């Protein structure tokens with residue numbers, strides 16, 4: 001299966017690397033909390049479904065993006081965000097052990113609380129550049145993010161840093177969200 005290597009995170013200059021101007025591109029470029037936008041779009045139907053949370057080995061491109069050497073065991077959280085009956089976003093967050101101290105110490109017990117509430121909360125947060133890529137459905141990330149009736153379409157990722165503690169957040173935009181934004 002194809003690795004979601006750096007080739008999937010094309011620089012924006014490559015044609016097709018970004019959707020045409022419009023709501024999807026606007027959401028992919030959102031520098032603030034995606035949760036805030038999802039809540040506004042879904043209203044009271046907003047849901048967070050935790051798929052898996054575990055100590056795991058990140059993928060090589062994730063390790064490179066975080067600058068951690070192999071072998072490394074990091075905390076990995078995968079969730080689906082959307083409404084009660086439609087997944088809109090598959091999110092995968094990869095957190096080094098030392099980032100689970102201080103402001104993010106509650107991260108491992110977050111449960112169905114959205115990570116954004118922690119990241120865009122009391123503490124100053126720095127966000128690195130947002131990489132955007134059309135997602136190859138046969139990639140490991142694409143296969144991981146696919147849900148019944150919800151094909152993976154676009155992916156974005158960025159490194160957050162709170163009090164100097166980094167974490168990598170990858171968000172896959174699923175077909176139902178694309179349809180929601182382009183009615």
Ligand SMILES: C=C(O[C@@H]1C=C(C(=O)O)C=C[C@H]1O)C(=O)O
Nearest residue numbers: 032033034035079091114115116
């Ligand atoms: C980083 C944010 O948190 C969102 C919620 C996540 C979670 O609950 O695991 C993961 C990524 C985001 O889609 C955000 O709101 O921008």
